[in-house]
Amino acid sequence: DAKTTQPPSMDCAEGRAANLPCNHSTISGNEYVYWYRQIHSQGPQYIIHGLKNNETNEMASLIITEDRKSSTLILPHATLRDTAVYYCIVMKTSYDKVIFGPGTSLSVIP
Amino acid sequence: SAVISQKPSRDICQRGTSLTIQCQVDSQVTMMFWYRQQPGQSLTLIATANQGSEATYESGFVIDKFPISRPNLTFSTLTVSNMSPEDSSIYLCSVEAGYNEQFFGPGTRLTVL
Numbered sequence: 001d002a003k004t005t006q007p008p009s010m011d012c013a014e015g016r017a018a019n020l021p022c023n024h025s026t027i028s029g030n031e032y033v034y035w036y037r038q039i040h041s042q043g044p045q046y047i048i049h050g051l052k053n054n055e056t057n058e059m060a061s062l063i064i065t066e067d068r069k070s071s072t073l074i075l076p077h078a079t080l081r082d083t084a085v086y087y088c089i090v091m092k093t094s095y096d097k098v099i100f101g102p103g104t105s106l107s108v109i110p
Numbered sequence: 111s112a113v114i115s116q117k118p119s120r121d122i123c124q125r126g127t128s129l130t131i132q133c134q135v136d137s138q139v140t141m142m143f144w145y146r147q148q149p150g151q152s153l154t155l156i157a158t159a160n161q162g163s164e165a166t167y168e169s170g171f172v173i174d175k176f177p178i179s180r181p182n183l184t185f186s187t188l189t190v191s192n193m194s195p196e197d198s199s200i201y202l203c204s205v206e207a208g209y210n211e212q213f214f215g216p217g218t219r220l221t222v223l
Binding site (some may be wrong): 046087098099100 | 153
């Protein structure tokens with residue numbers, strides 16, 4: 001079973017920041033938090049990952065709480081193309097099998 | 111990054127037949143994974159395929175139903191055998207190509223009548 005909990009759906013206005021929460025209260029010290037997204041009819045796409053420090057790349061920022069029991073994915077300026085299902089996943093390494101939960105369906109609204 | 115292609119992209123098959131799905135990667139990779147995504151659902155891992163060894167299947171999936179081949183480091187096949195309408199799904203392969211992320215193929219959309 002997935003080791004994370006996410007809200008099933010969220011809306012965000014176009015141009016605003018989208019903040020997607022994830023709970024992973026049973027995360028181990030050597031497990032990373034990964035985020036992937038799946039745009040309709042496409043394969044999942046990697047977004048970002050982190051261990052305990054906050055991370056930022058060209059797509060998003062990842063904020064991990066100090067106790068590592070939860071995290072937030074931030075899309076700073078959401079566009080319509082960011083409408084997708086977002087999956088928060090806990091893994092030891094990128095070689096691990098990815099166990100997908102139901103994810104959060106994000107709708108960006110004009 | 112790794113570029114993955116899958117063939118066929120979609121197919122419509124008759125009950126009781128089998129379909130073999132191909133997954134081709136543009137670089138050599140150690141681990142390949144096969145997933146199923148049923149309509150409206152999340153992805154479910156079917157098996158892990160390493161070159162030179164038998165695939166490792168997840169609970170609920172068996173080799174007789176989903177035989178997998180991994181003849182080299184850039185290619186794998188998944189066969190869906192003796193299909194029924196419940197096998198109608200999108201089948202995806204993924205790889206870890208040494209970039210701290212997994213890359214997913216575009217998927218094969220299978221409809222069984």
